Amino acid sequence: MESPLTAEPYRIKMVEPLHLTTLAERRRCISEAGYNPFLLESRSVYIDLLTDSGTGSMSDSQWAAMMEGDESYAGSRSFQRLRQAVADVMGFSFVIPAHQGRAAENILFLTLLKEGDLVPSNYHFDTTRAHVWNRRAVPVDLVSAEAHDPELEMPFKGDVDLARLDDLLREKGPGKVPLVMVTLTCNGTGGHPVSMANLKGLRDITLKYGVPLVMDACRFAENAYFIKTREPGYQDKPVAGIVREMMDQVDGCTMSAKKDALANIGGFLALRDPEIVQRAQAWAVLYEGFPTYGGMAGRDMEAVARGLREVLDFSYLADRVGQVQYLHSQLVKAGVPVVKPSGGHAVYVDAGAFLPHLPRAAFPAWALSVELYLEAGVRGVEIGSVMAGRDPRTGENMEPRLEMVRLAIPRRTYTYRHMDVVARAFLDLLARRERVKGYRFEYEPPVLRHFTARLSPM
Numbered sequence: 001m002e003s004p005l006t007a008e009p010y011r012i013k014m015v016e017p018l019h020l021t022t023l024a025e026r027r028r029c030i031s032e033a034g035y036n037p038f039l040l041e042s043r044s045v046y047i048d049l050l051t052d053s054g055t056g057s058m059s060d061s062q063w064a065a066m067m068e069g070d071e072s073y074a075g076s077r078s079f080q081r082l083r084q085a086v087a088d089v090m091g092f093s094f095v096i097p098a099h100q101g102r103a104a105e106n107i108l109f110l111t112l113l114k115e116g117d118l119v120p121s122n123y124h125f126d127t128t129r130a131h132v133w134n135r136r137a138v139p140v141d142l143v144s145a146e147a148h149d150p151e152l153e154m155p156f157k158g159d160v161d162l163a164r165l166d167d168l169l170r171e172k173g174p175g176k177v178p179l180v181m182v183t184l185t186c187n188g189t190g191g192h193p194v195s196m197a198n199l200k201g202l203r204d205i206t207l208k209y210g211v212p213l214v215m216d217a218c219r220f221a222e223n224a225y226f227i228k229t230r231e232p233g234y235q236d237k238p239v240a241g242i243v244r245e246m247m248d249q250v251d252g253c254t255m256s257a258k259k260d261a262l263a264n265i266g267g268f269l270a271l272r273d274p275e276i277v278q279r280a281q282a283w284a285v286l287y288e289g290f291p292t293y294g295g296m297a298g299r300d301m302e303a304v305a306r307g308l309r310e311v312l313d314f315s316y317l318a319d320r321v322g323q324v325q326y327l328h329s330q331l332v333k334a335g336v337p338v339v340k341p342s343g344g345h346a347v348y349v350d351a352g353a354f355l356p357h358l359p360r361a362a363f364p365a366w367a368l369s370v371e372l373y374l375e376a377g378v379r380g381v382e383i384g385s386v387m388a389g390r391d392p393r394t395g396e397n398m399e400p401r402l403e404m405v406r407l408a409i410p411r412r413t414y415t416y417r418h419m420d421v422v423a424r425a426f427l428d429l430l431a432r433r434e435r436v437k438g439y440r441f442e443y444e445p446p447v448l449r450h451f452t453a454r455l456s457p458m
């Protein structure tokens with residue numbers, strides 16, 4: 001194994017100035033935003049950990065490639081380079097470009113799902129879940145039970161419970177389950193990876209029942225890094241080889257290029273079966289665009305093609321995941337309750353444990369995300385009761401298992417010093433946590449309420 005890195009494996013050649021706000025300014029901004037961090041202007045945010053999606057820095061090589069973008073409507077060279085990169089890195093022969101990950105999900109589900117179908121996964125990401133519902137099919141989460149215990153230290157908490165999947169397929173059969181999905185890494189429960197052993201188990205079961213297995217591959221390289229550093233037998237295998245072995249287990253993938261393709265926009269659906277590709281292409285033309293650009297500019301396809309190759313670099317991944325683990329360890333040291341172990345792209349703070357005096361109805365994770373902004377201008381995202389919304393049948397607030405604030409770290413964007421500022425903000429918040437107040441709705445939108453809701457402190 002390489003010796004430990006001492007600093008970032010890149011240097012900075014372009015900077016974007018950040019605006020430092022005063023507490024008085026932040027009070028005004030968050031009040032004007034209806035106490036909803038989503039409604040803040042980015043200029044009033046100092047360190048933005050809302051998402052790692054499309055917010056990273058591209059390399060000089062990606063920027064250079066963008067100048068070679070071929071903007072032809074049909075048959076562009078940029079598409080050929082994207083197709084070649086997907087074939088080389090992932091081993092899929094067919095690629096349907098899409099404007100981002102959820103668009104690839106839409107095309108896949110339009111092609112394969114009908115009303116009443118079941119779609120098992122370890123844990124569906126919100127957009128995947130919504131697109132399954134949109135086809136009047138039912139998403140089923142089968143992540144291992146351990147994933148829901150924040151204190152449990154296990155190397156692969158994103159693994160699918162294979163026994164439950166086998167039971168489901170035996171009971172319902174391929175007629176009701178047209179595909180199985182697996183999300184790498186498992187964003188919804190903590191950014192935890194899926195092991196190669198679990199992927200191989202999934203392959204065996206889906207082959208047994210003749211059901212295609214499709215990967216939500218957004219963070220495939222971070223997952224490969226965890227396999228290399230945590231799973232016996234993979235230590236000496238290059239990341240590129242691990243990625244190919246991961247992809248060899250599945251029939252295709254949906255991809256958001258805004259994550260592990262290191263781009264600011266883009267995505268694709270990649271498949272092996274030419275018959276499914278043909279049907280999917282018909283939908284893609286309707287919703288995305290001609291099959292050789294599908295919602296992306298030629299220059300975007302160039303950036304994605306380069307990014308897919310760059311992300312396999314071990315020193316990049318060690319630095320990227322290492323920075324997330326650094327923030328995680330600083331928070332643990334400070335006594336902040338966090339989901340363990342650290343995820344690949346984000347740290348998940350257990351807000352229920354951080355603010356035990358606040359009942360769920362007072363939205364503790366929302367309160368913590370507002371306080372974090374007030375404390376230091378840091379924006380995280382609530383993954384708790386506000387985001388969970390109401391049960392459409394009863395109108396009652398749904399209760400997710402955990403009230404969390406996710407701190408998602410953009411790739412190659414912030415330094416370790418920024419992480420220290422975030423850790424320090426939590427330390428200061430710990431000292432005054434009993435005084436943090438809960439929140440109530442002033443305006444509650446009927447769907448996806450967290451994006452545009454307005455709230456006020458109780």
Ligand code: F0G
Nearest residue numbers: 051053100101102125127187216218256
């Ligand atoms: N799948 C996973 C696991 C994701 O994390 C995301 C996006 C998507 C699919 C959809 O991709 O945004 O390109 O349409 N996650 C972002 C996040 C939004 O903040 O975690 P998209």
